[in-house]
Amino acid sequence: MAIQCAIIGGSGYTGGELLRILSTHPGVEITCVTSRKYAGMPISALFPSLRGIVDINFEDYSPESLKERAQIAFTAVPHQAAMPVVRELLDAGLKVIDLSADFRLHDADVYENWYGEHSQKELLERAVYGLPEIYREKIKAAELVANPGCYPTSAILPLYPILKRGIVDSNGIIIDSKSGVSGAGRTSSSAFGYSEVNEGFKAYKVCEHRHTPEIEQELSMACGAPLTLNFTPHLVPMTRGILTTSYSKLKEDVDEQELIDILRDFYNESPFVRVLDQGLFPDCHNVRGSNFCDIGVRVCKRTNTLILISAIDNLVKGASGQAVQNMNIMEGLDETIGLQSPPLFP
Amino acid sequence: MAIQCAIIGGSGYTGGELLRILSTHPGVEITCVTSRKYAGMPISALFPSLRGIVDINFEDYSPESLKERAQIAFTAVPHQAAMPVVRELLDAGLKVIDLSADFRLHDADVYENWYGEHSQKELLERAVYGLPEIYREKIKAAELVANPGCYPTSAILPLYPILKRGIVDSNGIIIDSKSGVSGAGRTSSSAFGYSEVNEGFKAYKVCEHRHTPEIEQELSMACGAPLTLNFTPHLVPMTRGILTTSYSKLKEDVDEQELIDILRDFYNESPFVRVLDQGLFPDCHNVRGSNFCDIGVRVCKRTNTLILISAIDNLVKGASGQAVQNMNIMEGLDETIGLQSPPLFP
Amino acid sequence: MAIQCAIIGGSGYTGGELLRILSTHPGVEITCVTSRKYAGMPISALFPSLRGIVDINFEDYSPESLKERAQIAFTAVPHQAAMPVVRELLDAGLKVIDLSADFRLHDADVYENWYGEHSQKELLERAVYGLPEIYREKIKAAELVANPGCYPTSAILPLYPILKRGIVDSNGIIIDSKSGVSGAGRTSSSAFGYSEVNEGFKAYKVCEHRHTPEIEQELSMACGAPLTLNFTPHLVPMTRGILTTSYSKLKEDVDEQELIDILRDFYNESPFVRVLDQGLFPDCHNVRGSNFCDIGVRVCKRTNTLILISAIDNLVKGASGQAVQNMNIMEGLDETIGLQSPPLFP
Amino acid sequence: MAIQCAIIGGSGYTGGELLRILSTHPGVEITCVTSRKYAGMPISALFPSLRGIVDINFEDYSPESLKERAQIAFTAVPHQAAMPVVRELLDAGLKVIDLSADFRLHDADVYENWYGEHSQKELLERAVYGLPEIYREKIKAAELVANPGCYPTSAILPLYPILKRGIVDSNGIIIDSKSGVSGAGRTSSSAFGYSEVNEGFKAYKVCEHRHTPEIEQELSMACGAPLTLNFTPHLVPMTRGILTTSYSKLKEDVDEQELIDILRDFYNESPFVRVLDQGLFPDCHNVRGSNFCDIGVRVCKRTNTLILISAIDNLVKGASGQAVQNMNIMEGLDETIGLQSPPLFP
Incomplete structure (x- = not known):
């Protein structure tokens, strides 16, 4: 049975890249893509490249509604904005792969020196730094993966x-x-x-x-x-x-x-x-x-x-591809699934 | 069982694009890639993007040796050079998809006005113009498909x-x-x-x-x-x-x-x-x-x-992708197989 | 004696291009460059390429103050916004070269069909379409030149x-x-x-x-x-x-x-x-x-x-260069002055 | 009276850039541009950007003929090829600005380690490294200037x-x-x-x-x-x-x-x-x-x-512009002449 995925903040380039990769991932169903700004609009209006491939609309973010519709969420919102969203999604029982910087630094003081206040410090310990080549074993068991910066x-x-x-x-x-x-x-x-x-x-x-x-x-x-x-x-x-x-x-x-x-x-x-x-x-x-x-x-x-x-x-190994690699590992799949297309040269 | 494919003239961009597409095509095995200039050299030396994906060497073109190793050949050599190669491959029993201009024009006189002498005029009648959206039915039965220009x-x-x-x-x-x-x-x-x-x-x-x-x-x-x-x-x-x-x-x-x-x-x-x-x-x-x-x-x-x-x-719909689409049709496969990756934007 | 020039709306690309060309024009002194948004800021803060070449600040637009400081003005503001500015500058006794579309169309109805209301229709007759290769003689005598679109x-x-x-x-x-x-x-x-x-x-x-x-x-x-x-x-x-x-x-x-x-x-x-x-x-x-x-x-x-x-x-023949060519003609100079730098290839 | 300049090897980008700069330099006349490959061909056939600006032909290199026609030569030929040419031009009484690497390194052994044999070692002492910001005084008196690498x-x-x-x-x-x-x-x-x-x-x-x-x-x-x-x-x-x-x-x-x-x-x-x-x-x-x-x-x-x-x-400060700056200094001109065009942005 397909893994049901949600993308929170799907209108940017990392959101679009998640859509590009996940739309042909054989083990995944994209059930929800949120965008505050574009809720109600077809995704292909913003990503005409995906016309005929992803035929759903952006919707408003609602952690409640996601409970039943997704097992795992990719959060592709700006740092600082990600913190509360990640908390809500975890509370709703979803696994989360966060593409922001909010859970990458183990030391909250360091985070606050470079980024600003951290409101979810207690989650820092639960977060695994999502570089599979180094932390593959920890990622397997993680509920919250902090996807590395590019x-x-x-x-x-x-x-x-x-x-x-x-x-x-x-x-x-x-x-x-x-x-x-x-x-x-x-x-x-x-x-x-x-x-x-x-x-x-x-x-x-x-x-x-x-x-x-x-x-x-x-x-x-x-x-x-x-x-x-x-x-x-x-x-x-x-x-x-x-x-x-x-x-x-x-x-x-x-x-x-x-x-x-x-x-x-x-x-x-x-x-x-x-x-x-x-x-x-x-x-x-x-x-x-x-x-x-x-x-x-x-x-x-x-x-x-x-x-x-x-x-x-x-956008791939530096963001959305690595996020899908993490998802594969978290879900017990071969980590290369959905990521096998060769590079596009020239 | 996988369809065995040969690429004749694999060192250019259309050759590389055939390799990119066919390497993840689930119904195909690439058994031979020829290049006069680079015979003996690993393909990834010329296409480092394919390192770890296509791990065979370029070899010399030899129609004899292809008989046993391939059912279908893509000819990606310049116009004029393609003619005799296509003839030899057909004679060896292979189906051929020719990416040159040599078999696109039905009227040999027109060809000769624009390109030069045509030495395989008798093949012109056997060639099907490979635009599947218009000639799908003819392509199904074709032994020689002239892949359209971009x-x-x-x-x-x-x-x-x-x-x-x-x-x-x-x-x-x-x-x-x-x-x-x-x-x-x-x-x-x-x-x-x-x-x-x-x-x-x-x-x-x-x-x-x-x-x-x-x-x-x-x-x-x-x-x-x-x-x-x-x-x-x-x-x-x-x-x-x-x-x-x-x-x-x-x-x-x-x-x-x-x-x-x-x-x-x-x-x-x-x-x-x-x-x-x-x-x-x-x-x-x-x-x-x-x-x-x-x-x-x-x-x-x-x-x-x-x-x-x-x-x-x-390079895709204008050349190698269309060639693979033609191959799918000639081999009785769904015409989209191997061609489902979404466009790469941005 | 140098011709004193003002640039109204100097923060965009056509403004920057006027600065680039006029800064080495031997017969010209740039006495005023306006920008509502950047008034008070050094021009080189917005155009670092001009550091050490144009060392004045943007200022607010004030037609009054221009009377004494300039003989000719280039208006590089958006269409619709240009109309009243051009009127004020003409009233203040300056010659004007308008880079907007506001005075290019002789027929006010056509203008209004494509752009919106025209509030200075009586100026349309005074405006000369500034394509010197066709209207050189008229430009010589013009007080208002409508610089052509690119x-x-x-x-x-x-x-x-x-x-x-x-x-x-x-x-x-x-x-x-x-x-x-x-x-x-x-x-x-x-x-x-x-x-x-x-x-x-x-x-x-x-x-x-x-x-x-x-x-x-x-x-x-x-x-x-x-x-x-x-x-x-x-x-x-x-x-x-x-x-x-x-x-x-x-x-x-x-x-x-x-x-x-x-x-x-x-x-x-x-x-x-x-x-x-x-x-x-x-x-x-x-x-x-x-x-x-x-x-x-x-x-x-x-x-x-x-x-x-x-x-x-x-940006040159399609905008600012042509504007300087017009200025040269209006001021009785050789029309190539300041415009003799060869193209930059590669 | 104009300084008569020759460009030896004028068909490449640094040659073209010398032409672009020198063609509007008020103190210079370009009397000869050589190219082995393109001798006899109009310069604008190779540099259409200079059509109407530089209207002479490439010619064959002949040190003899240059004696009477030029005071100073820019050599824009590859390293190793420059050595004998520089020697001949100096012998013919011209000053030389060499854009190759052949006279930049004072130590012939170092040159030979990195580039190959040096056949004009005795000229190394006469060459001045042409970075005017550091060696301006030496350049004033130099007969041979080694123009720095980019x-x-x-x-x-x-x-x-x-x-x-x-x-x-x-x-x-x-x-x-x-x-x-x-x-x-x-x-x-x-x-x-x-x-x-x-x-x-x-x-x-x-x-x-x-x-x-x-x-x-x-x-x-x-x-x-x-x-x-x-x-x-x-x-x-x-x-x-x-x-x-x-x-x-x-x-x-x-x-x-x-x-x-x-x-x-x-x-x-x-x-x-x-x-x-x-x-x-x-x-x-x-x-x-x-x-x-x-x-x-x-x-x-x-x-x-x-x-x-x-x-x-x-191509400018890293090659041809610096060469013209050197020429200005060698000829007693203001070092900025011909080099005052502002940068082209955007």
Whole structure:
């Protein structure tokens, strides 16, 4: 019998991406898609690409009505707005996969430093950080999964196994990330207008992006001690994709093939991580539309630096694809179901 | 049992797109992918997006060896080069779907006027023009299907039912098409270099594009008499997609909803044609990566002109997706199998 | 002595483009740039590209204060809003070049059909349509110049001389235009967000774009009798540029070189019109950032159709560059001053 | 009297950019543009944007014939090919500005490690590194100027004054650069085809790009001791622009405004360097088509890291604009002549 799913806040890009993926997922039925702004309107009015594929209307959010209609909910509303919704859905007996930042940070103080007040602190302990490649076992049993941020996904996957092995200095890590514009959401901000972004390239929120503590939390777990690092996001004139280049100091003499083997070993059971052969590096266009994270490895002998490069589709492995992967795991399905379409190149 | 497929000439974009689509097609096994230039090389070396998905090597073309290994072949080699290959494959007992122009024109003289000498004229009669929405029944029984060109697909689908009904003047039709750059293939021509194309827009091959006779052939069939028309292709700085805007003179007083109904009626059994509601018009991004053809209708009362606008993905409905649709029909499968992934928006 | 110029409504793209051009114009001093929204803010806060080049602040609009500070004003405010401003500036003794649509249409009824009420009808007679290649003499003496729309500029320049000579049928002209996104202005509409426009292509306002009557007015003048035509704009994923492809029926047997000669003859004294050699066609990237209009000519003998293709930069020849050209003429300067920078390719 | 200039190797993007800039330079006459491949062809056949602006033909390279026709030559041929040409031109009595890498590195051994054999080592001492903001005085007297690479220009300008003051650790500097595609030249390589690059993003030549020793040479000069650093270039789907983000460890407690003041002080006499106000960061679109280098400063107190971000147009300040700036200095002109057009935004 199909798993009944609800999408709370379905009018943005992550909502649309959930619809795109779930609409062909063989084990799922989408029973409810909410949008305060567009309630009553056909989904295909906002996503004409889904015409003939998803033929239901947006509706108002009502936790009561969801009780009978869904077993699991994806919450794709902004941080801060997600907290009470997640609480209500859990109380109504649904499992929840939250795509906001509200339950990603274990430490409420850290959350409040970067995001603002947290009104559901008691839920933080119940939340599992939804990076399946690292927390698969915990996710199986979770009722609330905090789906990781896009930048953190791209930064943590390559660095985690390396830091866990103590191969690099946990101090002084530099993470230089570049994201496509869809990461800003389906916004009406003129800053993301076509003519403003096209043929431009810039860094933004330099040293103050809110994904910083999330990356630090997970990499601290990897090396077993608190670390701080530098994270600089940049805006790329393309729609989808994140490429993350990280720099860390090697503590031992290790060559590229050994590092590739360590990564491959760590991700042996993780079908969505592709560790590239020596000399090959990822390109965002090779993961577009897919749930893959491609990783390339370079050792710079001249400066004793390890350079790890990863590419994901920010809307898939960086958001909605990872959410579906989490759902599969929570529901006891093969984690690749619904996520097997190859990347769209060119 | 899986249908065994060969792809002849698999290193270009249409070859890659066949691989993308067929690799997740549940009824198919890809047994052979040839490339003169890259024989022996892993396919994923040329298409890193397919790493872990298609794990075989390119091989040399050998019709003999294909006899035992494939029932059906997709030929994705340039026109003129396709002719002898198609002959050999047919002789070896395979069904063939030819993505070149070599078997699209029924009249060898027309072919020779636009393309050059035709060495396999006797095959022209056996070839079925592979536009399933019009020739589905013939395709079912075909051994050789001539897969339509990308521009013709986008031009014929909206106009065919209208011309068949005699609603517009068959003289003076203007077809103004705009194509993404992938239509030029995986070329090393500097004319299609990124910096040459980006932020540019131009018409090309004005009044002399080889898809003109193909469109004329099919629309002449629709209205039952020979017609000539104007076809102007343009190059759009985007990777995938064709938008075709056609202008024709209305012979009778008919309103938009009637025309929409005529089109919907004609394509009633054709799941890949989406005729949009009145007032809505297609956008290439709503069909990207999919086999859909979206059609919008406008009647200009001031000038008594019918404007039909259609959008397809040139690599899918304009090439490889349509080829797989043809294969499904030839093999007695549901024609949508393997082609159900929703468009990738944004 | 420098001509003192004011820009009314300087925060949009046409305002920014006026600043870019005028800041290096040797005969001009920019004395005032107004913006209701940004009054008091440095211009370079909104246009960081002009940092160190234009170092004044936006100010509030006050017609009184302009009397002493400017001889000529460019009004770059939306249509409808422009009317009263133009009146006040004229009353204050300034010459005005209006970049809105408010004074382009000679017939107030036509204006009111397409745009809404006109409150300054008595000014319509005083306004000169600011296409210098056609109305240069009138512009010399004008106090109010209505700067043409971007699409009309691209459509009128190639067709005017041809229609004036009666070479084509004035009925049934099809104008299929394609514009870059900056034509939508510096908008916060989510419809022009990067991820919405990028990798998309569509027609919009099919048969109902407000530039239609403007094109019809001028081409009717050319042929000496009222005409109606079809105008379809499309949105191209690029920032700058318009390419217009027009189709008209030849009334006589004329070849391409003759038509090229007719155009070259007509634009003999017009340095910004470049009529291309036979077989060459325009590309938007060859006029980017410049005031040029490139024109290519094709005769289709098969269908007896004349195809004219033109390219302009919508923000320069389609707006601010043409406005400066008009100013030069009104002030008795060489019309190319300040407009001599070559196009920026690539 | 006009300075007579020759461009050797004028068919690529840097050649075209020299033509664009020099064609409106009031003190210059272009007397000769060579191209082995296109000799005899009008320049505007290859650069239609220059139609009506540059109306001469490409010719064959002949050092003899240049003696009488030019005082100064720009050599825009590939590295290795430039060496003998530069020698011949100097012998013929011309001053030379070489846009290749052949004379940038003072140490022939370093050159040979990264590029291949050097056949004109004795010229290395006569060559001046053409970064006017640092070597203006030497350039005034130079006969041979080695025009800097695009990446080095963007990396050296922000870091030089900081390293000179000893504010950061000269070890462990990370330079993460992102370049538009025109940096690859007007190539026919399929790797730079539109569909390959568009909607992609990747790092390339990781730890092995040839601009590394050039950056190290100049930054070693700044701090007075040899340093090694990490340089990673990335390819951005845009035509023009380089953004460079560098990371270095602060040795002292210094705040952003102090660093801004140090940079502004150092570049006090350098009109093309714009050091942005605190909190502002560069965007490539704000320098497009101009000779500016914009610099932004961020201190990360959490990790004690200095982040410097710079933006240039790779074809202007990163190549041809800087070459013209050098020419102006060598010829005793104001260094901004011919380079005063504001950036083209949007």
